[in-house]
Amino acid sequence: MSAKPYQIPKRAAQIILAISRALVFEPEDLNIPNRDEALLQRCRSILQELPVMYRMGFVMGIYLFDLCAFLFGCGFKRFISLSYEKQCQYLDKCLTNKMFTVRNIMSGMRGLIMICYFSMPEVSAYIGYNPNKHVKERLALREKLLKGSGRKA
Amino acid sequence: MLYKYKDIDRHVEIDCDVCVVGSGAGGAVASKELAEAGLNVVLVEEGGYFTTKDFKVDDTIWSTSNLYRDGGASIIMGKPSVMLSEGRCVGGSTTINGAMCWRTPGKVFKRWQWERGLYDITTNNMEPYFTKVEETIHAKSILPEAKNQDSELLRLGAEKLGYRYRANIRSQDHCVGANMCITGCPTGAKHSTLVNYIPAFLNHGGELFTNCRVHRVKTKRGKVTGVTGWFVDPQTKEKKYKLTVKSPIVIVSGGAVQTPALLKKSGIRDEKSLLGKNLLVHPNMKVVAAFEEAVNAWQGVNQGYQITEFQEEGLLMGVNFTSPGVLALAMPLEGNQMLRVLKKEFHHLVMGGALIEDTGSGTVYVGPFDTVVPTYQLNEHDFRQCIRGAALLTEVFFAAGAKKCYLPFTGMHEIRSPDDIPKIFQLKLKPAELELLTVHVMGTVPMGSQAHNSVLNSYGAFHNVKGLYVADASVFPTSIGVNPQVTIMALATRTAEYIANRST
Known part of the structure; x- marks a missing residue:
């Protein structure tokens, strides 16, 4: 049987999506088709490149984050079962936690989700960043300069 | 072959x-x-x-997954942990660096x-x-066509303060400033290996x-x-x-x-x-500045200038545009603030970095299942240098006309006036509270x-x-x-x- 590309476990995927919604509030005028799938696909691309131990550690960290909401003062509910407001409050507490280890783990999760989310073309377009157009212009300019010096691009 | x-x-x-x-x-x-x-x-x-034609200009994740080690998510463990970016592709880190010479x-x-x-x-x-x-590698000065506004603002700030700076030499041939060095140069102008x-x-x-x-x-x-x-x-x-x-x-x-x-x-x-000890990382502090006028930092060359005034003291400063995904990591904002601020200010933002010539060191350990664990401990001297670097960058940005600066410090995420710079030193920060990254590992x-x-x-x-x-x-x-x-x-x-x- 041949190996398959890495897949994020279903439960971990649900938690990642819940964290992403708490981290980035999406305005109504931002429409991302298949937002959840696209985000998870991006997370998967990065997680696949991690060494197995780190990848497992990341997923364990996600589960622990979810479970800790149940254990520590969120009305015996897991993170994904909390209301949106409560999720935001809990996430904020974790990100600014006094314990370095908690902050460190959270900062890793935040980093992964933020880079995946803000790298989506729809988000780039929303904030007005269009690298394709810009690069086309620069390629044309370079070609012109090289032609001027008698060379090919 | x-x-x-x-x-x-x-x-x-x-x-x-x-x-x-x-x-x-x-x-x-x-x-x-x-x-x-x-x-x-x-x-x-x-x-x-991957060749020039393969690089995807609108997909940062493709770049991090294919060109960077660990998908760009490498970490050097310590207090604070340091984000490490290094290449893992033909050309290594030269494929994804800023081409500075x-x-x-x-x-x-x-x-x-x-x-x-x-x-x-x-x-x-x-x-x-x-x-x-x-x-x-064609180490040359940049073309006038490649200049961009964020580097010009750094130069302006340095000039106003009387700080020495240098127009950078970069490994490039007719670089016109696509400013995509870190995701693979899409024009072929950067002379990586x-x-x-x-x-x-x-x-x-x-x-x-x-x-x-x-x-x-x-x-x-x-x-x-x-x-x-x-x-x-x-x-x-x-x-x-x-x-x-x-x-x-x-x-x-x-x-x-x-x-x-x-x-x-x-x-x-x-x-x-001694093998694996003496890991040196050039810790890098980031400061993001917002200007009244549009800067459009993606239009033009990466790191046109560096401030060399403090080089003898082990501090080098520059500006570096990054895509929204990477920029978001450097912004101390969450929830509805992040998108709102980026939508409003993205074109007005400049990201600066202070590189510290470190005196502390770390160790590279080998773990099970082919895991490599680098560790690093920021010492007191380098910690002070990090704070100073951020303060100096903030000063330069305000001198160039910034209306505010976003700082990577717990308890002080934003600063709106150069008069508030001394407050950075009164924050009673601990090394573990800094957010550091590195692109240079040595030693x-x-x-x-x-x-x-x-x-x-x-x-x-x-x-x-x-x-x-x-x-x-x-x-x-x-x-x-x-x-x-x-x-x-x-x-x-x-x-x-x-x-x-x-x-x-």
Whole structure:
């Protein structure tokens, strides 16, 4: 049987999506088709490149984050079962936690989700960043300069 | 001859004169020089082979997944942990760096002479190697067409404050400032080893195997005999076919984290167990400034200028545009604030970085299941330098007209006036509260004249293993305080010349 590309476990995927919604509030005028799938696909691309131990550690960290909401003062509910407001409050507490280890783990999760989310073309377009157009212009300019010096691009 | 993963359908065994592990600034240079000298060279690269046409300008995740180690998510453990970005593709970190060209400062060479006995590495002796490298990589000033507004603002701020700065020399040919250096140059203007040394190496008959992770450097009775590795499926990460290279000379060029890890895994030891220690990282502090007028930092060259006023004190400052995904990491905002602020201010933002010439150090450990664990502890001096670097950058941005600066400090995320800069020093911050990143790792397999204070001699050869060399930033005995690409390349050229002279 041949190996398959890495897949994020279903439960971990649900938690990642819940964290992403708490981290980035999406305005109504931002429409991302298949937002959840696209985000998870991006997370998967990065997680696949991690060494197995780190990848497992990341997923364990996600589960622990979810479970800790149940254990520590969120009305015996897991993170994904909390209301949106409560999720935001809990996430904020974790990100600014006094314990370095908690902050460190959270900062890793935040980093992964933020880079995946803000790298989506729809988000780039929303904030007005269009690298394709810009690069086309620069390629044309370079070609012109090289032609001027008698060379090919 | 280039062998990509899809070209390999069985285990491979090969004999050669020299095997080089890693195709970045050190490995590609050494490979090309040795192939040009007539030696039969095999170059093994863990990452894939991508050319200018393959780079995707609108997909940062494609770039981090395919061009960076660990998908760009490498971490050096410590308080604080340090984010590490290093290349893992043909061309190594030169494929994803900012192309900055600095010769090694004279003060660094002097330190290496005094402290490590490296009297044959002097500014004068290194001159021909620097010249050769700079010619090959087209180290030149930037074109007027490539200039951009964020670099101009840095220059303006420095001028107003009377700080010295330098117009950067970069490895480029007709770069017009696509400003996509860190995700792979889409115009081909950046002269990474991918576009100069690697093609020249292949033209001289060199053999390049990609997607192959070397697991062991083989030795027998104090002599190196070759390497073994596995071709890894880039999609599934499955180890598919084995590579066995028999070679009397091996040059390891995997960077200052992977090189000592590979050597340790291979059972190679030095007299004083220095291998893997002395990890230096050039910690980098980020400050994001918002200006009233649109800056459009993506239009124009990456790092046009650097402020050199504080170089003697170990501080170098510049600006560097990054895509929204990476920029979001540097912004101390969450929830509905982040998108709102980025939508409103993205065109007005400038991201600056202060590079610290560090005096603290870390260690590279090898864990189970092929895991490499780098650790680093920021010392008090470097911690103070980080704070100072952020404060100085903030000062420069305000002098250039910034309306506010976003700071990476708990308890002070935003500052709106230069009068508030002294407050940064009253924050009672702890090192663990800083957010640091690095793109320069060095020092884990240091050179020196004696085995008691070094692992390698001044040519990058092991003191106690015949035929084993290192050619990357691992060989630096100390931090160098400037972008290291040209130093690595010049030392690799010198190492290759030494090997070629002894082999012919």
